[in-house]
Amino acid sequence: MLRSRDDILRDITELILLHQQGKLGGEKMPEDEHPPLEPSSAASYHYFTLPMALNYQRNSYALWESAHRTFNDPDTMDVFDPAAAAAMDAEKLREKLLKHKVALQPNKQPAVWRTLCVTIMDQLDGDLRNLFRRNGNSVRRIKQHMMQHKKSFPYLGGDKIMNYWLYVMEQYTDADFPDRECITVAPDTHVLQSSAKLGILTEEEAAGPKARELAASRWEDLLQGSGLCPIDIHTPMWLWSRSKFAAQV
Structure with missing residues (x-):
C-alpha cells in the first residue's frame, strides 16, 4: 500500500x-575489499570501475573479494591496467579474469572488460579520470556522455549500475560531484x-x-x-x- x-x-x-x-x-560493504590505492590515482578509478561492469546478478561481496585477489596476484593484476588488458590475447585475458572468479562467464564478461579497457585507451587517453574531467565532474554530463556512447560502456552504461557506480566512485576515489543529487x-x-x-x-x-x-x-x-x-x-x-x-x- x-x-x-x-x-x-x-x-x-x-x-x-x-x-x-x-x-x-x-560495517563492511562489498567495495571495502580493495587494495590501498591513492584515491586520486588512475589505478583507483580503474579498480572501482572494471569489476563494477561485471556486477550483474551475483553476490557483490564475492565479486569484490575476487577483484581484490586478482589485483594482489602478480600473475593477474595487469588486467586492471587498461593498456595491458586492451592489448592482451583474448585467451590470456579470459584465463586471468577467471582465475580468481572476478569473471564467472568465460566469454561475455571478459569481452565486457576488454571493451571498457579499449574505451579508456581510445577515448580517454588511457585514464578514466578524463571522463570526469572532460565533463566538469558533473553527474548529469557524465551520465549523458555514457548514454550517448552506451556500446563503449557495456553494463556500466545501464541505469542501475551507472548510478551505483557513480556513488561508489564518490565514496572510494577523490571524485567530487557538484550535482550529486543527480x-x-x-x-x-x-x-x-x-x-x-x-x-x-x-x-x-x-x-x-x-x-x-x-x-x-x-x-x-x-x-x-x-x-x-x-x-x-x-x-x-x-x-x-x-x-x-x-x-x-
Whole structure:
C-alpha cells in the first residue's frame, strides 16, 4: 500500500539514523575489499570501475573479494591496467579474469572488460579520470556522455549500475560531484524490496517490469526539498532488506 510523503520521509530518516548507528549491519560493504590505492590515482578509478561492469546478478561481496585477489596476484593484476588488458590475447585475458572468479562467464564478461579497457585507451587517453574531467565532474554530463556512447560502456552504461557506480566512485576515489543529487537511487532487488516495505511502491509494482524506473522516479520526487539526495538512501535500504528487515522503523 502506498503511504504519505511525510510517513515515508519519517521512516527513511529513521533508517538513515539506524545505519549511522551501525544497527543495520554493513560495517563492511562489498567495495571495502580493495587494495590501498591513492584515491586520486588512475589505478583507483580503474579498480572501482572494471569489476563494477561485471556486477550483474551475483553476490557483490564475492565479486569484490575476487577483484581484490586478482589485483594482489602478480600473475593477474595487469588486467586492471587498461593498456595491458586492451592489448592482451583474448585467451590470456579470459584465463586471468577467471582465475580468481572476478569473471564467472568465460566469454561475455571478459569481452565486457576488454571493451571498457579499449574505451579508456581510445577515448580517454588511457585514464578514466578524463571522463570526469572532460565533463566538469558533473553527474548529469557524465551520465549523458555514457548514454550517448552506451556500446563503449557495456553494463556500466545501464541505469542501475551507472548510478551505483557513480556513488561508489564518490565514496572510494577523490571524485567530487557538484550535482550529486543527480545520482538517482540504484534500484536493485534489495532497494526495491525496501521501497515496497516503506510504501513508495506497492508489492505489485515492485515485482513489475517497470519497478526500477518507478522507484527511481518516485524517490527523486519524494526527496525534493528534503535535504536528502536519492543515492544517500541506497545503502540503508540495501542493508535493511538484506537483513530481512530486522530493524523496526
